[in-house]
Amino acid sequence: MQRFILGKKNLIALIGGVLIVIGFTGEWGFKNEEIAMWAFALASIAGVAPIAIQAYQALKVKVVSIDVLVTIAVGGAFLISNLEESAIVTFLFLFGAFLEQRTLNKTRSAIKELIEMAPESALKQMENGEFEEVEVDEVDVGDILLVKTGAKIPVDGTVLTGEGHVDEASITGESLPVSKRKDSGVYAGTILENGTIQIIADRVGEDTTFGKIIELVEEAQDSKSEAERFINKFSKYYTPAVLVLAFIVWLFSRNIELAITILVLGCPGALVIGVPVSNVAGIGNGARHGVLLKGSEVIQDFSKVDTIVFDKTGTLTVGSPKVAEKEMYGNNADEVLGYLSSVEKESDHPLAKAVIDYIGDAKTYTVEKTDVVKGGGIVAYVDGHRVAVGNVALMDQENVRLNEKARADIVRFEENGNSLVLTAVDGELKVLMGIRDQIRPGVKEDLKRLKKLGVKNLVVLSGDNQGTVDLVARALGLTEAHGHMLPENKAAYIEDLIAKGQIVAFVGDGVNDSPSIALAQIGIAMGSGTDVAIETSDVVLMNSDFSRLPHALGLTKATANNMRQNIIIAVGVVWFLLASVFFSKWMNMSIGMFVHEGSILVVILNGMRLLRYKLRR
Secondary structure, eight states, rough: HHHEEEEEEEHHHHHHHHHHHHIIIIIIISSSHHHHHHHHHHHHHHHOOOOOOHHHHHHHOOOOOHHHHHHHHHHHHTTTTHHHHHHHHHHHHHHHHHHHHHHHHHGHHHHHHHHHHHHEEEEEOOOOEEEEEEGGOOOOOOOOOOOOOBBOOOOOEEEEHHHEEEETTTTTTOOOOOOOTOOOOEEOEEEEEEEEEEEEEEEOGGSSSHHHHHHHHHHHHHHHHOOOOOOHHHHHHHHHHHHHHHHHHHHOOOOHHHHHHHHTTTSOOOHHHHHHHHHHHHHHHHHHTTTTEOOOOHHHHHHTOOOOEEIIIIIIIEEEEEEEEEEEEEOOHHHHHHHHHHHHHTTOOHHHHHHHHOOOOOOOOOOOEEETTTEEEEEEEEEEEEEEEEEEHHHHHOOOEEEEEEEEHHHHHHHOOOEEEEETTTTTTEEEEEEEEEEEHHHHHHHHHHHTTTTEEEEEOOSSOHHHHHHHHHHHHHHHHEOSSOOHHHHHHHHHHHHOOOOOEEESGGGGGGGHHHHHEEEEEEEESSHHHHHHHHHEGGGHHHHHHHHHHHHHHHHHHHHHHHHHHHHHHHHHHHHHHHHHHOOHHHHHHHHHHHHHHHHHHHHHHGGGGGOOO
């Protein structure tokens, strides 16, 4: 029977809520006290059943929990026939437990999601030299594997033959596909966007980088135990003290009514209600402003954060490379851009799409005699002109003269963290484009707001090269910047910060970020990121709107303060009532319950203020 009742807690909470509505409707709408009394009584009895069972189970292991506090409060309310308070207290307690359990369950599928993203099969070279599809578990170190366009690379390995571009965003978070050729290293779980390669397996199974990501998430989630709520810790000592006080009063005075009065007045309904009201209001405000806060534990921890660590690609930056700078040399700009667009449409290079998107609608020309220059670019004939598109090395190979201005522009573009695309027509440089993953609009101002909210350290970690990461850090005024960081490096860095006593939040959006998101005291995911990152996180910024982050931090600080205010109000009222019982002649149970109701109304109104919270700009 106990198991059955505990398994129906959510249904009991729903029934209790309906009965409370019926009770108030009968009392206020139809002036029928009998309907109200029965409705509140049934709501109280139904609601207190699972709470009393949990209180009994806690007492069996010598723990005086919050359930004991609520059970006593409901029993005291029954003794003085205050059925409204007992019904409301049981409903709010059960509803708060439902909200907490619902948010915690979301993180439990993260590891399953990760495992489902791992490669399942591989094309393995057999003894006869042919390649056959096998389960990835059948691949051993030293096996030779074939990877075709669009396929996931099954293991960590080294390229033996072939070349292509690999999307490594799932491992490094880097937005640009990486060129791979003989002797290049590749990671399991990454995707070969074009080309065909043969690799030799260096690390397989759990030893791969992707396998380590899964392991890190598992360890981080195991190490995160739910902290006891403040009220539970408080009630551990407070509730026995009230019980002992009531018993002592009865023992010496033999006044059972006085003892019950102390017992009832010593059970603060405002304390039980105040914290859930603040939490629900704070979480509701966040939801309305595009911030998902996963429970009260998150609010408390986030409000104390002093260090925020960011992934770069897709978090501080847009996540897709675009043409950031352009210089034109000579005349006929529209005609030259048409040549460039026509040539790039013949290329599968990852920078080609950025160029085509930037140029937009342009006159299309017939491209002839296309020649792809390995490691350099592409050369073709367009409308009778020899057009070379690629890097500086290709320009040298084509004997294209670069004057002082062009060389100065190249240096400036590189210093700004750009990948260069040069275009020459008939041996003359015509266009220089700089392509980079650009910083999100407004991020710099948002970071300043975080500093004003008390964040001391702003750090960026990225799988990109150190030079590019340093450029982003300087542009945004970050405290530290670290490049060439694989997932295990990021996780180790987070652990080191925590070991030094810092309260760390990590903001990211990719699978590669999930171990760091799980390890940090507060993991924050961009809403358009992977499901794994979102489910592993404690806070989600919906629609990947970075500007919601300062609001989220300010809101959690306001909510934490609001909870403390409600606790002080609730406890202060209780001590005032208890003191009045002993040191005044006017205090009685009726007045005490009236003050109780007043304190409940005060903490509710105080908590509801959070619904109107907005961060000052």
